[in-house]
């Protein structure tokens with residue numbers, strides 16, 4: 001329902017979990033908004049704060065459901081924390097005239113670097129080396145292990161967007177790798193611009209690579225796309241890295257492939273669910289290196305993501321069109337639901 005147009009509203013923005021760069025909290029206040037931070041997964045606590053709020057910023061993996069939106073009748077915009085929007089019920093937001101904004105392309109540098117780090121770490125058994133050097137156990141066993149080089153290897157990319165293209169560039173320029181991508185939404189010209197070979201079929205790419213790096217978005221096509229068939233199509237002893245979205249890999253299939261030696265090692269920044277239950281077999285697997293979904297939140301990128309969230313949310317609250325509207329079809333309804341806003345703090 002539209003709020004009283006005559007009496008300007010002081011905007012309230014709810015942050016579900018603190019922002020990556022907490023300077024952002026002050027920046028929102030300096031831009032003229034009141035903020036409330038909900039630092040719990042409890043949806044009821046969130047709903048209580050959302051009454052009277054015009055904007056919500058949400059950090060993955062908290063999920064914004066239709067039920068939550070129904071508890072927030074004044075809400076006109078939701079900002080993600082990064083690129084992914086899979087934690088927001090987009091059709092429900094559109095139906096309610098709530099404009100969702102995300103932050104496109106910010107993962108390019110940090111996630112490409114992180115993927116490279118995970119790939120090198122699994123090929124060179126970094127965690128084993130660190131632990132063994134500290135407790136002394138590595139000195140007697142280090143000759144029995146295989147430490148591999150990345151130079152000149154063939155690397156497969158699932159997804160050739162911002163992150164995939166940047167990872168390809170780093171692999172080619174830094175390590176002389178041959179890079180093959182599978183991305184059915186990319187054409188030959190785009191692949192040529194990224195200087196990457198494009199495979200027409202996923203299996204065609206998988207059969208040729210020493211390592212597979214997941215750089216695709218999560219959608220109905222990519223959910224569990226890397227399962228038993230894909231692991232069996234990879235050459236025995238190859239590596240897998242995922243810094244995109246956890247649900248792209250079937251983790252039970254990955255466990256089987258690691259146990260059988262089909263896959264030599266995996267570097268995982270993302271899993272599903274996050275966090276994994278403590279009794280999940282992968283958590284004790286020596287061939288896996290984990291990071292806790294931190295690939296995209298370097299100091300540099302956190303500052304950029306924070307600025308982007310503030311700019312876009314304040315733009316929507318001010319009646320303008322934001323840079324990255326995910327459900328642009330909701331913009332008009334969202335704008336028509338916007339109350340007169342008082343931006344002085």
Ligand SMILES: NC(=O)c1ccc[n+]([C@@H]2O[C@H](COP(=O)([O-])OP(=O)(O)OC[C@H]3O[C@@H](n4cnc5c(N)ncnc54)[C@H](O)[C@@H]3O)[C@@H](O)[C@H]2O)c1
Nearest residue numbers: 084107159160161162163183185216217221243244295296
């Ligand atoms: N780990 C992190 O902290 C972190 C940070 C930022 C982004 N990400 C994730 O990284 C992924 C890629 O981000 P980006 O900025 O490169 O996005 P992008 O939109 O530029 O690229 C995604 C690519 O996935 C491709 N794709 C879609 N369906 C596919 C399919 N069936 N098979 C293969 N490819 C397919 C798209 O065509 C696109 O090229 C996203 O899932 C994003 O959520 C993770």
